[in-house]
Amino acid sequence: MDILSIIGVIIGFAAIIAGNSLGGGEFAFLLNAHALIIVIGGTLGATLLHFPPKVFWQSIKISRWVVAPLQIPLRAKIKKIVEWSALARKEGLLGLEGIIELEQDGFAKKGLQLLVDGNEPDVIRDCLEVDISTREHLDLQAANVYSAMGGYSPTIGIIGAVIGLIHVMQNLANPELLGAGIATAFVATIYGVGLANLLFLPVANKLKAQVLLISKAEEMMMEGITAIAEGENPRNIELKLSGFLLD
Structure with a gap:
């Protein structure tokens, strides 16, 4: 967590x-319930209009990463790739067939299958790069849902403020009603700006960082599998992949 x-x-x-x-x-x-309805409802409505259903539902799916980010042990993955390389040098690429059935990572599993099938390194790289690019694009779009909410909510808050001031102007002859209108006006602005800067925008940035970390792990896996396909020495593969740990 x-x-x-x-x-x-x-x-x-x-x-x-x-x-x-x-x-x-x-x-x-x-x-203020009136202000909350205006800001939350208006922001949600604008966001639903902005994004296609697939992206919106993906944003809900990955929102759990904010408090429960995926654990991506890069060192353990490097160790696993080096072991695959040593096994391939000892038993040949077909020796990795048993590994495929045991592998839980779908991306790694696909890479190993391409490797065992005897594809050229460039073919393996091209196939895996498509997977990385497609997954990353969808997840970044999903993270941008929260960025968009952070952009819309302050503006919707201003709309709420204007609505409140309109009510104030309409009730100048009834001083007892002025307080509610003024409260809606200012609280709506607080809600809009507060939700944008304390919730929506930070959530978007946190999710983008997680997406880039996943891409980094997949790129490392791709480099390792293509290195095995090229017949590189396990020690050289380990040194090469250790560069992903520098940051």
Whole structure:
């Protein structure tokens, strides 16, 4: 679990609540159902219009990575690739057939199958690069769903503020109704800007980092499998792949 994500959300929203309290404001002033409906509903509606269904559902699917990121042990993967290389040199590429059935990683499994089938290194690389590019494109688009929400919510918050001010202007003759209109106006702005900068945009960036880490692991796997196809020495393969650990 990524505890920093949880701590970050708590600190962000707690800071606003605490600052409001220290300034003499009451927590109840920050609660406004009208403003919340405007900002959340408007932002969601604009986002649904912006993206195709496949991308939107993928964004929901990968949202769990914010608090439960995928564990990608690069060192363990390098060790596994080196073992595959040693086995291929000892028993030939067909010696890897038994490994395919045991491998849980679908990307690695496809690469090994291409390898055992006797494909040329360039063919293996081209096939795996298509997989990497396609998966990365979809996941980055899914992460951009939250970036878009971070762009829309402040604007929707301004719309909520304008609506609140319209209500204020319509009720100038009824002072008892002015408070509700003014509250909606300012709270809607807080909701829009706060959700964008404390939730949507940070979530988008966290997901993009996870997507790039997955791509890095897949690129490393691709380089290792193509190196085996080229008949490189296991030690050289290990040294080559260790470059993926430098950052």
